[in-house]
Amino acid sequence: MTFYLIRRVAIGILLLFLMSAMFFTLTRVTPGRPITVGENPKIHQSVINLRLHRLGLTDEQGNSYPIPQQYVLYLGALLHGDLGDSYLNNEKVTTLLMQRLPNSLLLLGVALLVALAIGIPLGIFAATRQYSKLDITTSLVSYIGVSIPSFVLGIYLLLIFGVILKQSPLHWGFPLFGMHTGGVDDPIDLLYHMVLPVTSLAILQIAIFSRFMRASMLEVLHQDYIRTARAKGLSLEKVNYKHALRNAILPIITLVAIAIPQIVNGAIITEGIFSWPGTGQLAFQAVVTRDYPVILGVVMLVAAGTILFNLIADVTYAIADPRIRY
């Protein structure tokens, strides 16, 4: 187990290196110098040189470093926890990320919890009542859920709750954009603002979780030991929720780890649509303005998070299921 852990961590770090090299090269061969983005055209050459030097792109005289050297500089800074400076804001990428990360974690965490809390029971009920109305409805809804991308869902939600309901005689709806200035200090208001973005992020995951849970539960229910348990006279509830569920729910751990990059993907656009001040919105803006260090920073952060969560999922799996050994 220890050896396995060490190996996995080593592979993870190697992956991060490869990815940073890949993306660094990509962002550096991109046409357009960073200084051309959102800068006063009358700026003096020496200021440009100074800024390019500060960004780690040139030496003091304004001569560009070759890309491998730039990468080594970038890596050196990365090891000190420095992801470079944003081209657009005069800020460090790490500062920007740290400002936004708590908001994103809040949104993504709640969305994931909601998805798990709804998706898993839905899948279990659908499986224990196979071919019932509930089962068919669940399959149908999860089908549609998979086919709607989160940004289209977000737009639909804005239309229904932000426009149609507000104009209806009810004059009621959820706030369209952003987080209230109160932020985390005002939980009720925060919750109110979270409803739409969380819904639009959670639907896809609910669809995936319930589908997967149903399949996993059905598979377990058809196994011999379940029939044995029923044959020896245990009640249906006990067999379903004690014997079957324990085995069926295990693969969900892995699924959650897989779901994380998906949610992050969705969050990039969803946060942009709902003006949620998180990392996704940061990436959204960085993409629109082509602020590559920020894009690179977000990619690295997400990749590190994904690798970490995959590792945690595997370890949890091994703890939860003693049959698995590494």
Added chain:
Amino acid sequence: MAQVPPLPIGPAGVPGAVPDQLSVETTVQQERDLAQPGARADEFGVAPELGFWRLAVIRFLHHRVATGALIILSIIVLSAIIVPIITGDLYRIQDYRHPFKPPFQSLQHLLGTDDLGRDELARLLRGARVSIMVGVLAVVGYLLIGGTLGALAGYYGGWLDNALMRFTDIIISAPFLLVVIAVTAATGGVRLTTVIIVIAATGWYEIGRLMRAQFLVLREQEFVQAARALGASNARIIVRHILPNALAPIIVSATLGVSGIVLLEAALGFLGYSIPPPEPSWGNMLQNFEQYLLDDQAYLVVFPATALVVTALCINLVGDGIRDALDPRQR
């Protein structure tokens, strides 16, 4: 050997699978008849044998939802191909006297007009073209890259296998959307060809892994050993013996892949990283959604969004229908 009626399902359509049903006395002529299903099979007292693929088509047509989805999808695809040829430049003709014409009011602009007075229906159909073209071409790319690499990795193993798995690990742990955007930006300018190539180059791993898994299982099977014993070359074994047996899940995955790409292309267009503006796509038609929603022009948002969802849903349903048709055991 007793006369066993041929199984209606299974590897019957696969070349080389039929002759094991023949008794010793069968003449050459009868053997030929069996090889051509249905020709003179009634002499044997068995029903005309249907091939694997024909049976699959029949099973698919029995699946009502999937057939319905296929019909809707064909209507969308056909009108996306044909209508823009007839209407020509209608999608970009601007009529400044009639911007934001509401839908269902006149036959001239059935779905209304957008902010520049362009016909919304013409733009939707033109956009369908973009979505479907990107979807189909990128999946062809998936199949070429993923299929080839997956097959080779699964068949030969070794370093290629390792490289494939590591590449997949990298792609899976990065946010795919940002990857595509970064690569698109790096390859200079946003053009449709770039978008297709980038999607194909970064998204093929799913089909690659599936192909690899298929090949890993199939290469150990007896019919492959038999082919090898008969002296077939590796290339022949891969193409003639393993590939036909590995196809079913690949076809399903490719079909579902199209809907994934259609949605991805829309997301890219929405972010301004797909086909550039004068040309409409369902994604970039949604770009000004905030303004449309706040100004009461919701139809300009609803139409492209709904077109997107309906298309993706239909492709998924067809894909599932194909899955059920190709593998009747799995349901």
